Amino acid sequence: MIEVKDLHKSFGDSHILKGISTTFEKGKTNLIIGQSGSGKTVFLKCLLGLFEYEQGSIAYEGRIFSKLSHEQKRDIRAEIGMVFQGSALFDSMTIAENVRFPLQMFTKQSKSEMDDRVNFVLKRVNLDNAHNKLPSEASGGMQKRVAIARAIVNKPKYLFCDEPNSGLDPKTAIVIDNLIQEITDEYNITTVINTHDMNSVMEIGEKIVFLKDGLKAWEGSNETIFKTDNETVTDFVYSSELFKKVRKMYIEENL
Known part of the structure; x- marks a missing residue:
């Protein structure tokens, strides 16, 4: 907490x-x-x-x-693990090297221990076969998953x-x-x-x-955001017609 x-x-x-x-x-x-x-x-x-x-x-x-x-x-x-807005991957490093970076910074693990952990987290984010790709070869969604893998690699x-x-x-x-x-x-x-x-x-x-x-x-x-009568919040959240409709449906279903 x-x-x-x-x-x-x-x-x-x-x-x-x-x-x-x-x-x-x-x-x-x-x-x-x-x-x-x-x-x-x-x-x-x-x-x-x-x-x-x-x-x-x-x-x-x-x-x-x-x-x-x-x-x-x-x-x-x-x-702390951090996922940055633009993913912030190192362009010159492979995906595996990007994910390994926090382990090199903050741990004294052996190379084999690092490799095992990198393999584990890349598999967890469904990037089993992306180890040797460069960030430029990955889609935006893949880059975000790499950023998440790097953020959690150090538990x-x-x-x-x-x-x-x-x-x-x-x-x-x-x-x-x-x-x-x-x-x-x-x-x-x-x-x-x-x-x-x-x-x-x-x-x-x-x-x-x-x-x-x-x-x-x-x-x-x-x-509870659906139920609030705080006008500052409702003006922000329901600024689009779609969310106004969603809120109306939620209130009607819970009357």
Whole structure:
């Protein structure tokens, strides 16, 4: 579990995060949503330890990150897997070499142990025969699966995903959503996803934190989001006619 208390972050005179408090639960897909400029990316980078913040705390299983030594912070970073928006694969490395990279960085495993683990995670994301391909030879969906394999190769306790469906067609986006949820369930990971994709919200949003203007405007699940009368949330979620119809059908079915 990750616990956030009264988090504030500014850049000069711009107050970006204005006292956010929430928890991200273990074994669940936790989603951060909100309009552009709401503070989602800054919040995610604070959670990752990439930004220092002026006030508040972030605790990983009770370990307050800002109070840890350099070595202790490194230990937590070794427990984190990250799926970047553009996959962020190394172009000059094969798919297998990309996935092996975190093991070389954070472990002292032998080559055979690393190879076994790389083989295992590539099989888990249905890329058994892609080891020797370069990223440029892989489709966008394949690259996302490689990024997920790399993120879980070191058996992380925490998985962060920044817009994992960016640039993908709807069908492939569903495959990636399902894969992230399956992995979260299987390995009991605390997964945090920064997303604009409302299909992801509806399909895998077990815990949703909605940000507006640097504040937590609402939190709940993909079930309770249908029931909320919070106008800020409904204006964002049901901005399309499709989701308005979905909400109307849900309410009618549950009367």
